[in-house]
Amino acid sequence: MVYDLIALTIAAFEASPESNAFTSKFDLSFKGKARLSQEERRGFALFKGQGKCARCHAVTAGGEKSLFTDFTFDNLGLPINPENPVYDVNPGFVDLGLGGFLKTRPDYAALAPENDGKHKVPTLRNVDKRPSAVFVKAYGHNGYFKSLKGIVHFYNTRDVKPVCPGDYTEAEALAANCWPAPEVAANVNTAELGNLGLTAADEDAIVAFLKTLSDGYDPGGQ
Numbered sequence: 001m002v003y004d005l006i007a008l009t010i011a012a013f014e015a016s017p018e019s020n021a022f023t024s025k026f027d028l029s030f031k032g033k034a035r036l037s038q039e040e041r042r043g044f045a046l047f048k049g050q051g052k053c054a055r056c057h058a059v060t061a062g063g064e065k066s067l068f069t070d071f072t073f074d075n076l077g078l079p080i081n082p083e084n085p086v087y088d089v090n091p092g093f094v095d096l097g098l099g100g101f102l103k104t105r106p107d108y109a110a111l112a113p114e115n116d117g118k119h120k121v122p123t124l125r126n127v128d129k130r131p132s133a134v135f136v137k138a139y140g141h142n143g144y145f146k147s148l149k150g151i152v153h154f155y156n157t158r159d160v161k162p163v164c165p166g167d168y169t170e171a172e173a174l175a176a177n178c179w180p181a182p183e184v185a186a187n188v189n190t191a192e193l194g195n196l197g198l199t200a201a202d203e204d205a206i207v208a209f210l211k212t213l214s215d216g217y218d219p220g221g222q
């Protein structure tokens with residue numbers, strides 16, 4: 001009974017404008033209350049086209065009310081994050097993602113190997129939202145990426161650059177022009193990312209687009 005009430009409370013919160021604000025610059029652009037810049041629009045086009053992002057971070061036909069996830073699981077081949085203490089506390093730890101969970105369930109354990117390394121496609125709404133401009137966010141299941149530019153560059157060049165000779169951080173990998181080996185080598189998606197052929201300006205446009213997804217946009221005098 002009490003659990004039912006808790007579930008109803010959470011459902012009411014999840015359905016409320018508090019967690020479904022849809023007040024980003026992107027959302028307001030559909031209501032004529034904001035206008036995306038040319039670079040932001042180009043970024044959205046690349047997101048749906050050459051960047052292949054929308055294959056997982058799904059968008060609706062017209063774009064409006066997109067949730068930017070298709071709720072599936074994938075292994076993008078993210079490296080271990082040497083700055084994440086979980087790897088120091090548990091030497092040799094590997095995050096098997098969905099496979100690691102399925103392994104613990106006798107009824108699903110047989111499906112574990114084909115799901116090792118897969119993580120749920122997150123929404124990209126509010127992906128750049130932060131409490132203050134200097135607040136550093138961390139992206140990916142283990143926080144490997146500290147910047148949107150870094151993760152977009154990884155999508156673009158994962159399979160083009162040489163493998164770093166060790167567990168490099170994002171900053172070290174960018175400086176050395178390499179990417180470390182994946183945390184989980186099994187089931188890495190090579191069909192939809194790794195070598196997208198985007199220019200640096202294309203990457204910047206995608207990042208500019210991602211920054212339009214933060215709720216609470218003030219359209220000012222537009």
Ligand code: HEC
Nearest residue numbers: 051052053055056074078119120121122139140141155192
């Ligand atoms: C094959 C499916 C797939 C494609 C294609 C894809 N993504 Fe993702 N994306 C994911 C998954 C799965 C994760 C979580 C991965 C992890 O944590 O290991 C993710 C994570 C992210 C994150 C981190 C979000 C967070 O809150 O930590 C960003 C940003 C992102 N993707 C942007 C993009 C962009 C931009 C593109 C296109 C260049 C793209 N994605 C293409 C599946 C995909």
